[in-house]
Amino acid sequence: MKPLLEVNGVSRFFGGLAAVTGVSFSVKKGEILGLIGPNGAGKTTLFNVVNGFYPPSRGEVLFKGKRISGLKPHQICRLGVARTFQVVKPLQRMSVLDNVIASAFVRANSRARADEIAIEALRFTGLYDDRDVISKGLPLGKRKRLEIARALATQPEMILFDESCAGLNPTELGHSIEIIRKIKERGLTIMVIEHHMKVIMSISDRIVVLNYGEKIAEGTPAEITANPLVIEAYLGASQGA
Amino acid sequence: MKRILPPVILVLLALLPLLGLSSYWMHIFILVIMWAVIGMAWNLLGGYCGQVSFGHAAFFGVGAYTAGILYNKAGLSGWWGLPLSIVAVTASALVIGFICLRLRGPFFALGTLAMGVILRVTTENLRSLTEGDLGIMIRERTWTEKTWYFYIILSIAASTYFVVRKVIESKLGYYFVAIREDQDAAESLGINTTFYKNIALCLSAVITGIAGAFYTNYMGYIDPKVVFALHDISIVTIMVVMVGGVATFWGPAVGAVIMVLLAELIRSIPKLGAAHHTLFGILLIVIIIFLPNGIVGDLPKLRKIFRLGRTS
Ligand SMILES: Nc1ncnc2c1ncn2[C@@H]1O[C@H](COP(=O)(O)OP(=O)(O)OP(=O)(O)O)[C@@H](O)[C@H]1O
Numbered sequence: 001m002k003p004l005l006e007v008n009g010v011s012r013f014f015g016g017l018a019a020v021t022g023v024s025f026s027v028k029k030g031e032i033l034g035l036i037g038p039n040g041a042g043k044t045t046l047f048n049v050v051n052g053f054y055p056p057s058r059g060e061v062l063f064k065g066k067r068i069s070g071l072k073p074h075q076i077c078r079l080g081v082a083r084t085f086q087v088v089k090p091l092q093r094m095s096v097l098d099n100v101i102a103s104a105f106v107r108a109n110s111r112a113r114a115d116e117i118a119i120e121a122l123r124f125t126g127l128y129d130d131r132d133v134i135s136k137g138l139p140l141g142k143r144k145r146l147e148i149a150r151a152l153a154t155q156p157e158m159i160l161f162d163e164s165c166a167g168l169n170p171t172e173l174g175h176s177i178e179i180i181r182k183i184k185e186r187g188l189t190i191m192v193i194e195h196h197m198k199v200i201m202s203i204s205d206r207i208v209v210l211n212y213g214e215k216i217a218e219g220t221p222a223e224i225t226a227n228p229l230v231i232e233a234y235l236g237a238s239q240g241a
Numbered sequence: 242m243k244r245i246l247p248p249v250i251l252v253l254l255a256l257l258p259l260l261g262l263s264s265y266w267m268h269i270f271i272l273v274i275m276w277a278v279i280g281m282a283w284n285l286l287g288g289y290c291g292q293v294s295f296g297h298a299a300f301f302g303v304g305a306y307t308a309g310i311l312y313n314k315a316g317l318s319g320w321w322g323l324p325l326s327i328v329a330v331t332a333s334a335l336v337i338g339f340i341c342l343r344l345r346g347p348f349f350a351l352g353t354l355a356m357g358v359i360l361r362v363t364t365e366n367l368r369s370l371t372e373g374d375l376g377i378m379i380r381e382r383t384w385t386e387k388t389w390y391f392y393i394i395l396s397i398a399a400s401t402y403f404v405v406r407k408v409i410e411s412k413l414g415y416y417f418v419a420i421r422e423d424q425d426a427a428e429s430l431g432i433n434t435t436f437y438k439n440i441a442l443c444l445s446a447v448i449t450g451i452a453g454a455f456y457t458n459y460m461g462y463i464d465p466k467v468v469f470a471l472h473d474i475s476i477v478t479i480m481v482v483m484v485g486g487v488a489t490f491w492g493p494a495v496g497a498v499i500m501v502l503l504a505e506l507i508r509s510i511p512k513l514g515a516a517h518h519t520l521f522g523i524l525l526i527v528i529i530i531f532l533p534n535g536i537v538g539d540l541p542k543l544r545k546i547f548r549l550g551r552t553s
């Protein structure tokens with residue numbers, strides 16, 4: 001079966017800095033692909049390339065066999081790829097519900113339909129009781145979930161989660177993992193960036209490891225934990241820090 | 242209560258000319274309503290969509306000159322300027338949008354400010370079309386009385402209020418506010434930010450232009466310094482909305498009442514001269530400090546202050 005998303009030889013430079021260099025991998029329909037790597041490895045940059053914020057300096061990204069690199073983020077979202085932000089970006093002076101309604105309008109052709117989609121997404125992420133809160137006043141854990149609710153409301157086929165579990169307390173963490181699992185059960189395809197090793201190992205079907213912008217390993221969680229290159233990259237990073 | 246308020250206000254205003262007010266007071270009411278229209282228009286772009294324009298005189302002026310040129314060159318009634326300014330203003334809004342909407346925040350504000358100036362200078366120099374500094378005089382006034390002018394601007398204001406309300410409660414409104422709050426987030430949620438910013442700009446510009454076309458017909462005389470004025474149009478527009486309440490339905494109307502009355506009041510103080518600009522400036526600063534959300538936006542705060550005042 002053809003993969004849903006293909007990243008082919010993607011590089012992204014910022015001036016002289018190579019944030020991502022020659023990375024290739026693919027994501028199969030319905031799987032959870034984990035993306036890990038030390039700080040500054042280029043994970044978020046890779047998401048930004050897939051989602052259209054940055055065009056790749058080299059290489060291309062294909063979604064369902066069609067080239068999407070070069071398209072604008074709103075076009076890529078419309079094609080079915082949604083994302084969350086590592087540094088959360090709530091629409092601050094809008095209520096939680098309005099945040100989600102705004103994103104539901106991508107597919108909804110009426111206000112009533114948008115409300116419906118939004119309320120469903122809020123119930124799914126456990127934010128329904130906070131729907132009238134102005135999102136500026138939301139605690140971090142809920143803001144992270146609001147990111148997820150908004151991504152869901154665009155009714156995507158694939159979601160990119162950029163550290164949706166970072167900075168959460170154990171209860172919230174459990175909740176978020178549960179949400180990601182339930183999203184997979186709905187048949188959506190998922191890419192997750194996560195630093196929390198236990199989390200990433202338990203939810204991922206496969207994992208891609210980046211280090212200094214390059215892909216150094218790819219495989220099942222078991223293969224990755226046993227990979228000497230990966231161990232070295234992480235030990236090296238923690239020694240340097 | 243909230244639902245019936247707009248029609249009630251409309252009916253009360255419609256009955257106003259029956260009171261037999263003096264020509265001076267009719268003039269004040271017409272100005273207030275005109276400024277409410279311009280404020281509502283600016284609010285769509287600046288208040289809801291977050292694109293703060295310092296150049297709305299550009300659209301006011303293009304609208305005004307559309308009416309003036311139709312009268313002066315084509316021999317048509319200046320009232321044709323109302324519908325036809327939509328075409329001229331949309332065209333100029335698309336050009337200005339193409340240049341300025343790629344800029345964000347203060348750079349957009351400066352870009353629009355420059356556009357207003359460029360249009361004024363252009364109008365001053367395109368003498369064959371605009372008569373330059375001489376301006377355009379509408380020699381045959383449609384009515385000598387103010388009643389019909391009042392009803393025309395009142396209908397424009399009612400339609401504007403209706404359109405703004407519909408737009409803001411629809412998908413467009415959600416998209417405008419999403420763009421204001423975070424352009425990158427909006428874009429990643431499937432919102433074509435460039436397209437919707439242009440929509441907001443065009444809507445805002447067209448309404449402002451219609452007000453400009455009305456102004457030509459009402460005042461009977463325009464020149465570039467008046468209708469493309471940086472202070473008296475562009476800045477006052479922003480002040481109307483800020484004083485009344487940014488991104489509120491009634492803010493521009495409240496702001497218009499206060500700004501027009503205040504301008505009249507300051508003007509009636511003898512020997513003030515250019516110092517009235519200073520007074521205006523001081524007022525703006527005071528309002529920004531004490532009522533950052535404007536009178537309508539900070540209504541709860543104002544209520545509290547007055548209640549305190551009464552009990553003590
Ligand atoms: N817009 C940009 N301009 C210049 N440099 C950038 C830009 N975005 C990212 N970088 C650089 O690219 C490198 C990769 O950053 P990126 O944010 O992709 O890392 P990351 O793997 O997501 O790290 P973290 O785990 O800390 O989130 C970093 O050195 C970063 O400073």
Ligand SMILES: [Mg+2]
Nearest residue numbers: 043044045086
């Ligand atoms: Mg990152």
